[in-house]
Amino acid sequence: MGIDLHDYQTTLKSRVSLSGIGVHSGNPVSIHFVPADPDTGIIFSKTDANGDCVELRALSSEVGGTDLCTILGDVSGAHVATVEHLMAALSSLGIDNVVVETEGNEVPILDGSASMFVEAFDQAGLKVQAVKRRYIRIVKPVRIENGASWAEFRPYAGTRYEVEIDFESPAIGRQFFAADITPEVFRRDISRARTFGFMKDVERLWAAGYALGSSLENSVVIGDDDRVINMEGLRYSNEFVRHKMLDAMGDLALAGARFIGCFRSFRGGHKLNAQALRRLLSDRSAFEIVETGRRERGRGAEMIAVNAPVYAPWMS
Template identity: 40%
Template structure:
């Protein structure tokens, strides 16, 4: 299996979740072994994708430095993870990614428009060699060695619509599009009102999130999946794992995980070479992982 980039540049304009302003996103091909590189066009500086670039995880995954930052990258990164993109320049003209409809499906469509180019170098992935786990009270995130990539996420909210939910996802590009990509982010009306008073979430609306009051879903169209909330948590987790810059061959399990716990998990994973190895897909004993990108 070869490394992947896109065949041609593509761009789209969408609203930023927090500032509520138009954001232009442009994707450009990069050569082999270049990795995923974000570029703030308005500030003329690059941010390489890695856990070392993460500077905030309170409300989203944010990368940057004292020169500037880019927020809410996780939905976009989940699409890159699903499509197996290794090398890409991600150009934005503001401090956040466009939120689109609150899911990853618009980014999948953008990648489809660009087309996927196979490159003349073997694709390398992170193979997890031993269990790596981060806990916070009853909450946890965990990566375990596995011959296939999977995600299992459980959540529990004191809300009549959400309650206890879980979803198990066997990784594959097409199954991602069918099961995960359209699952939207969600927020509670009372929290949105507070955030907007702090000049945050100014772009939030029922067009880019599931809104909930104390009793019900506020979106007239309702939910896309019965357990859309748990599915979106898998979408987030995939994006947060992609912060490593590679697909990961492991089983991911979580109860009530968060961007912060996911960041701590990838940092812990890469902090000790006994936890993982970077290996060409062809060197894997199982061929199922390569087929999941077909």
């Protein structure tokens, strides 16, 4: 019987680069994706103000901020901001090991979605590595609440997201989207959903040093009349909730491994996603590390518990 390539870790076949601007800094930035050895995980590599190379692992223990975006590292020192769209693409396409070399403090926003990351990784191609992929399997419910907002993990035989949002703006309103995640589903239904914001918030964000690179080319903008002002309109009729799912997928990719289970949220955001992930990883009775076991004649593969990966997500 042949092997299932989904059972094994992957990296890129070749180096690939992207350039753009940081949505918050407004500065030009280039980013390079470099193939990495098995069990490396995702590592962001950058040069600090002193000219020293700093490596930041894409793990929840490295999260230094969740205001408007997810930031790895020390926001007052070496850090990389706006990692969520990139992390969603890496995780959903099954890319386990890569070094992300960045020449700035922010991942480029590109078109505001994850679609250009998908195109870059397709261009580079994937290389299957001879080491089993490990997963975080949810074995009991874990829930966190913050006012009217909540998020939870529940056991499920697959990887599923169920996200609901509720905005006062008639342009958005209340939207719900759910999907069992595969690379094909991510490409078709989620990757092209763009970040969004309100014109009425622009001046306040600019004054605070945020959204300096935001434009109609990388954001869906809702005007003062509660209408989408982008000439091309929406890519999906419910693009707003699909983008919130994209954000959640990127934030939860900082677990250090894909999870087998269902993540549900209501009126969530980067902060709530990070809190839910920390709550899960702090309770070792709520999950186990598994990999695909040996196949037997007439039976499908089964997931078996294994020792923790070297980049254990719950460790600082």
